[in-house]
Amino acid sequence: MEIAGHSAIVTGGGSGMGAESARRLAGAGARVAVLDIDGSAASAIGSEIGGLGVACDVSDAGAVEAATIRARGAHGPARICVNCAGIAPAQRIVGRGGPAPLDGFRRVVEVNLIGTFNVMRVCAADMAALEPANETGERGIMIATASVAAYEGQIGQAAYAASKGGIVGMTLPLARDLASLGIRVMTIAPGLVETPMLAGMPEEVRNNLAASVPFPRRLGRPGEFADLVEHIIANAMLNGSVIRLDGAIRMQPK
Numbered sequence: 001m002e003i004a005g006h007s008a009i010v011t012g013g014g015s016g017m018g019a020e021s022a023r024r025l026a027g028a029g030a031r032v033a034v035l036d037i038d039g040s041a042a043s044a045i046g047s048e049i050g051g052l053g054v055a056c057d058v059s060d061a062g063a064v065e066a067a068t069i070r071a072r073g074a075h076g077p078a079r080i081c082v083n084c085a086g087i088a089p090a091q092r093i094v095g096r097g098g099p100a101p102l103d104g105f106r107r108v109v110e111v112n113l114i115g116t117f118n119v120m121r122v123c124a125a126d127m128a129a130l131e132p133a134n135e136t137g138e139r140g141i142m143i144a145t146a147s148v149a150a151y152e153g154q155i156g157q158a159a160y161a162a163s164k165g166g167i168v169g170m171t172l173p174l175a176r177d178l179a180s181l182g183i184r185v186m187t188i189a190p191g192l193v194e195t196p197m198l199a200g201m202p203e204e205v206r207n208n209l210a211a212s213v214p215f216p217r218r219l220g221r222p223g224e225f226a227d228l229v230e231h232i233i234a235n236a237m238l239n240g241s242v243i244r245l246d247g248a249i250r251m252q253p254k
C-alpha cells in the first residue's frame, strides 16, 4: 500500500522506534497522529512532523476510543496503525521480599499485549468502514512490536516475554480475522535497539549487549525499524507473520 495521502496512527510515538516511525510516515506523505501516555512527548513529535499529538494510555479502552476519534477528526480514518507503546520493567518471580507483586506482571501485560489489541480493535473497525485503497483490495495495515524476548526471555523478563509472546501469538489469528476486509497484520520482533528504553543502562552494559550481536556487531537503530515499517506497508504479501530484526542475536539467560 502507498503511504502518501493516508492517515496513520503511531502509538508510543513520543519516543524511540515509535517517534522514528512517525517521522518516517510523515516524511513519506502520511497524516500522522502520535499517541503516547506521555502527552508532552506526543505533542512534541506531533508538532515536529506537522501531525497531531494525543495523550493516551493504550491499555484504557475509553482513552483509545477518544484518541482515535480525535485523530479521525483531524486526519480521517487511519489506514496505517503502528503499535510501539511498551514498557519493560524487570522482576524475578521470587525476590528478596517474597513473591513478585502481581500488579507488576499485570501492568506489563495490560500495556504491551492488551494495549496493542485495544488499539488494533479500534483501528480495524475504522479501516473496515473504508473503501479499498488500491486494486489489491487493501483497506489498511496494522503493525505490532514484539521483541526477541518473546522467544528468549531473560531472567526477570517473565512478564515482558509473556506480553510479547502474546503479540506473536495473536498476529496470525488477527490477520485471518481481517483478511476478508483486506486489512493486513504484521509484527516486528526487534533485538536490541538504541532507544531511551536501553539508554537507562550503564554504558558498559550497553557495550556488552552490542558486542553480543553477531552481525552487525552493534545495537540496532530506530531508523532500521522504520525502514522495515515502510517495507511492510509497501509489500502486500507480508501478512500474518513476525519478522525478527536482530542481527542474528539469540539472547542468553541474563
Ligand SMILES: NC(=O)c1ccc[n+]([C@@H]2O[C@H](COP(=O)([O-])OP(=O)(O)OC[C@H]3O[C@@H](n4cnc5c(N)ncnc54)[C@H](O)[C@@H]3O)[C@@H](O)[C@H]2O)c1
Pocket (backbone or CB within 6 Å): 011, 012, 013, 014, 015, 016, 017, 018, 035, 036, 037, 038, 041, 056, 057, 058, 059, 084, 085, 086, 087, 088, 111, 115, 145, 146, 147, 148, 189, 190, 191, 192, 193, 194, 195, 196, 197, 198
Ligand atoms: N529498545 C529495544 O531494545 C527494544 C527491543 C525489542 C522490543 N522493543 C519494543 O519496542 C517498542 C518501542 O520501544 P522503544 O525502545 O522505542 O522504547 P521507548 O521507551 O523509547 O518508547 C516507548 C514509548 O511508549 C510509551 N508508552 C509506555 N506506556 C504507554 C502506554 N500505556 N500508553 C501509551 N504509550 C505508552 C512511552 O511513553 C514511550 O514514549 C516497545 O514495545 C518495546 O517493548 C524495544
